[in-house]
Amino acid sequence: MSKRLTPIDTEVVARRTHDLGLKDLGSASIREIKKIIDLIEADTGQKFIRMEMGVPGLPALQVGVAAQIQALKDGVAAIYPDIQGIPELKHEIARFVKLFLDVEVEAEHCIPTVGSMMGGMAAFMTVNRMWGDREGTLYLDPGFPVQKQQCKLLGHGYMSFDVYNYRGDKLGPKLESYLKTGKVSSILYCSPNNPSWICFTDAELRTIGELATRYNVIVVEDLAYFAMDFRHDYGKPGKPPYQPTVAKYTQNYILLISSSKAFSYAGERIGMMVLSDQVWNLQSPDLLRYYSSNQLGHALVFGAVYAISAGTSHSAQYALAAMLKAVNNGDIDFVAEVREYGEKAKVMKRLFVENGFKIVYDKDLEEPVADGFYFTFSYPGLSGGELLSELVHYGISAITLGITGSEHTEGLRACTSLTKREQFPMLEERLKRFRKDHPVA
Numbered sequence: 001m002s003k004r005l006t007p008i009d010t011e012v013v014a015r016r017t018h019d020l021g022l023k024d025l026g027s028a029s030i031r032e033i034k035k036i037i038d039l040i041e042a043d044t045g046q047k048f049i050r051m052e053m054g055v056p057g058l059p060a061l062q063v064g065v066a067a068q069i070q071a072l073k074d075g076v077a078a079i080y081p082d083i084q085g086i087p088e089l090k091h092e093i094a095r096f097v098k099l100f101l102d103v104e105v106e107a108e109h110c111i112p113t114v115g116s117m118m119g120g121m122a123a124f125m126t127v128n129r130m131w132g133d134r135e136g137t138l139y140l141d142p143g144f145p146v147q148k149q150q151c152k153l154l155g156h157g158y159m160s161f162d163v164y165n166y167r168g169d170k171l172g173p174k175l176e177s178y179l180k181t182g183k184v185s186s187i188l189y190c191s192p193n194n195p196s197w198i199c200f201t202d203a204e205l206r207t208i209g210e211l212a213t214r215y216n217v218i219v220v221e222d223l224a225y226f227a228m229d230f231r232h233d234y235g236k237p238g239k240p241p242y243q244p245t246v247a248k249y250t251q252n253y254i255l256l257i258s259s260s261k262a263f264s265y266a267g268e269r270i271g272m273m274v275l276s277d278q279v280w281n282l283q284s285p286d287l288l289r290y291y292s293s294n295q296l297g298h299a300l301v302f303g304a305v306y307a308i309s310a311g312t313s314h315s316a317q318y319a320l321a322a323m324l325k326a327v328n329n330g331d332i333d334f335v336a337e338v339r340e341y342g343e344k345a346k347v348m349k350r351l352f353v354e355n356g357f358k359i360v361y362d363k364d365l366e367e368p369v370a371d372g373f374y375f376t377f378s379y380p381g382l383s384g385g386e387l388l389s390e391l392v393h394y395g396i397s398a399i400t401l402g403i404t405g406s407e408h409t410e411g412l413r414a415c416t417s418l419t420k421r422e423q424f425p426m427l428e429e430r431l432k433r434f435r436k437d438h439p440v441a
Ligand SMILES: Cc1ncc(COP(=O)(O)O)c(C=O)c1O
Pocket: 054, 114, 115, 116, 117, 118, 144, 190, 194, 222, 224, 257, 258, 259, 260, 266, 270, 271
């Protein structure tokens, strides 16, 4: 049988998939796909259009880099940071929350974490252990797969549903059907959403907040893509519009604010965790099963954060403090810095659609979904796994929506960040070739 001719050698793809012990690419995790594509690129010498991983494609905010270098020169590398974070950072986080969310919080209840990843872990480790008779987290999917992995490895239960079909007025009854079971300790979602890029409206956040209060459940709101719904300018300190948040509608909240995308600071693994005063002061005898204190804030800092990592990199805390200070003072418009992702998404989506692909999550309630860090797509007649396995032969990588808890198992998620504008002609050419080889009836 003659070998199928595709831009990327089929034998290399088959060998590398097999070497990594994977049956097919459909069920591979984000990091597994990254690894395979790295290997195929090295073997073939051909560059892919890399869309699998949500890595920032922009340089880190320089004010952070400069402050971090200075902190290292000043000797902080030798010194353990306080677990709860350095005072100047805590102060700037509380200011940021006030200026960009219009929410008042105590600086003491703002904790730096080793990325929002660790914030989520610490939240599950404490909140999900507050009530011995509950099971764990309700995820509003689609979502970031590793956050479920966190619950899994802690031995917590979880529930989830794809929120796309339950937007607006449908959200409340659906949410309540889970909360009524009495088994939910926490609700986790990300807005703007990874992977679908839908954004909850204030009305929906009110629904989530009011139900959380009624059922005494803690909302863990993941703001990994803070202010990146570019349809609105959420980037002016102290001025509306503000990034929508559940914190306006309930006191039962923990916010996870990542510096990875908003400030392009992913490499230093620093994020922020913000607890409402009410959540901080919650008490439960069931916490004593794991912690020396029955109070949530104390258990979180001196139990969870201490045991996981004994705090967050000292120099990175100075970096984040300096970035926040500049942003809070209005010296840097961090939203303008990342707007490029949305601009690129517009072009990339067009190239896909012109070549027979469909945008999977295309609506945000009545509006078209915003252009941002991610978009989702499918191709007629192929499942997500089949589409990914095929696209890899054309030098294009992404992840399947199946692994995100999405009901749309025919789709893939594309991240816009690493594709450079200079690569658009190559992307177009590869998509055209794909279409030619996969004619649609
Ligand atoms: C939804 C979501 N939450 C959290 C994270 C991780 O953030 P961090 O780098 O701050 O750990 C990501 C990163 O891609 C994400 O997409």
